[in-house]
Amino acid sequence: MLDIKLIRKDRPAFEKGLARRNGTYDLGPLMEAEERRVAMQSELDGMRARLNEVSGEIGKLMREKKDATAIKAEMKGLSDSVKERETAYRAVENDITALALMIPNVPDASVPDGKSEEENVVVRSWGEPRQFTFTPKNHQEIGETLGILDLKRAAKISGARFALYRGLGAKLERALISFMLNTHTANGYEEVLTPFLVNAKSMTGTGQLPKFEEDLFKIEGGEYYLIPTAEVPVTNIYADEVLDGADLPKKFCAYTPCFRREAGTYGKVTAGIIRQHQFNKVELVKLAKPEDAMAELEALTADAEGILQKLELPYRVVALCTGDMGFASAKTYDIEVWLPSMNRYVEISSCSNFTDFQARRAGIRFKRDAKAKPELVHTLNGSGLAVGRTVVALLENYQREDGTVEIPKALRHYVGADSIGK
Template sequence: MEVKKRLATRGVKAEKIDELLTLDQRRRELVVDSETLRQKKNEVSEAIANAKRNKQDASQQIAAMKEVGGKIKELEEELKTVGANVSDIAARLPNLPNPSIPVGPDEDSNVEIKVIGKPRQFGFKPKPHWEIGEKLGILDFERGAKVSGSRFLFYKGLGAKLERAVYNFMLDEHEKEGYTEILPPYLVNGASMFGTGQFPKFKEDVFQVQGQDLTLIPTAEVPLTNYYRDEVIPEEELPVYFTALSPAFRSEAGSAGRDTRGLIRLHQFNKVEMVKYCKPEDSYDELEKMTKNAGSILEKLGLPYHIITLSTGDMGFSAAMTHDLEVWIPAQDTYREISSCSNCEGFQARRAHIQYRDDNGKLQFVHTLNGSGLAVGRTIAAILENYQNEDGTVTIPEALRSYMHGVEVIK
């Protein structure tokens, strides 16, 4: 009942759980019946052998053997079908939400927990980042669309240098916090996508290589979390912190008409990711640390933001709790998501079989966490808008100037 209640807050109907339980009960019955018939088959087989040794008629036993064999085949076929249905339903059920998070159907139920920094008061009407970038000649959306299609772009000159400065700054900051930098594969197999929870439910959201078991990563969370797939991590190595810069490829299915201009919603964008493996008792402390790691980047860049805890209806499939960081975007006069930091508890570890051995020598599933640290394109958008000047130039945040080889203003 508790599982039904908690999954109901994530949109899972009770009937689906009942269906799963009914199928699982039938699967168990089929296993017992199949084993019973196999035992009977062995007994008949022995009786046939004895009859032949004693030169007796074994025709009845042979007929019984065929009958039992036919029934076993029927059971195995049904067991295969029922087992596949059980696995498919179970694989599509989201993680159980932490009981402490807000309950609600969508983003309107999210709860703001902290506000950091004050939005700048402009003496002029702030322009949107795409207009700023195009006029400065550092963002080229038109040629991006020509070469690849909508929601692609070229970064050019100081725009490309600024993007590189931002992600190098992020990686250096995370390294100071104990994260090991990884350069991961950008193509992963189906087992990896299943392990982190993208497959089977969200295949329409990704780009797959036709005819091959390979998918372009929607986030570096996938290869980083699968680094230890099917392994036992030595207890003394926990917690493990990884960070990586990678492109993220997303089809943005279902987002037609949303953020069609600018850097907010692209098919390809760079992102610096943070991933952690830890013991279950430490995972919520690690979530708070990860959230601070992401927030620290924004604070050092001088970008106002707030932190919200997502409701059960707005949270990602694999998460048990998620803190979103949303950065202030002046031209939209609102906060927009720039990082999601999630504790997946043991959900991904169970799917990917990632364990450690505790003090008693017993195998336990680790807890996994992931967070953006940060989405680079959205960080660029926030810098262009928050640091714009009335004459159309953009001031470079002080924290980035050494990465920009001393450039202080994009003119």
């Protein structure tokens, strides 16, 4: 959510920022409602002041055993109209909230302009795509041949876009989760294990609701949503709290499964386990002081990259352009890993600075010192990494001509094997 007070001060700046995104966002209805709200509040406050004053006088009269019937009757009228106006005021407030929740974050000045992912900017690359002396297979073929991936039976159990890992495949997935969490905790992130079902308030706090409900799985009965990312439960850990500025930045890492409807993606990658309704992910989340947030984004991205470096997987980092950035983000880097079967880089992590956008929705604040006013923190997160896609990258990049797969050195003692198959 954007800062309505700030919009009031400099509306053109916000309009310019929003215009850089895809889609058009009209601040008109929001600000008109806000103007109405302010006028209504002045009026209401005045009425309530009068009511409070006279009520005090009535109290005095009653204690002195004097008659207050007439003045009571008069106040009944005022009291009733206050209630009427309060109802109208609440309606306007609700309108404002509903409108404000649908407006995306303003892109940071450093974000490149652009309409679509075509215009994202490659920031850096690491590692060289391997030159194969044979035709590399895709991960599905490798995995099924090795008996570590059984998508047919996953489809039988659940349906399309689900995975069944077996044997060393299952162990590889588990090993990666441990490896990632251990790496991140060594870098100062606190490991947390969160609920995988959350309420609507948490989803609203991070921005999945109300606008993107169709992307989410909702539990029948209406109480809970399955998390689409650990970002939701982790960012909301300190919702409606005031943190001590000395404790910032807060750094968390968390493993969770992620559940996504993937509605409207029928045309997109269907082969293998690239795009699933359920996948595992290790997430990094930070709560930072505003002035530190951009530097923390760089550091967080580097921490995510560290995993790929240890696994010796070639990747590149891309700065998303304004047209490709997510709803809540002010700046996003995608990390893309090289996939031989597709002969291109594919997203394996997305690292974003949400500035105060989520913090305002979720009510996450901090105090610089004991006397200071509370301020909104800035929130950040990034995948560190998507585990399923890491398996894909490992299988494809480390495949041998004989169909076996080497396990990268950093992972061997987690898996307890040097290779898969043989």
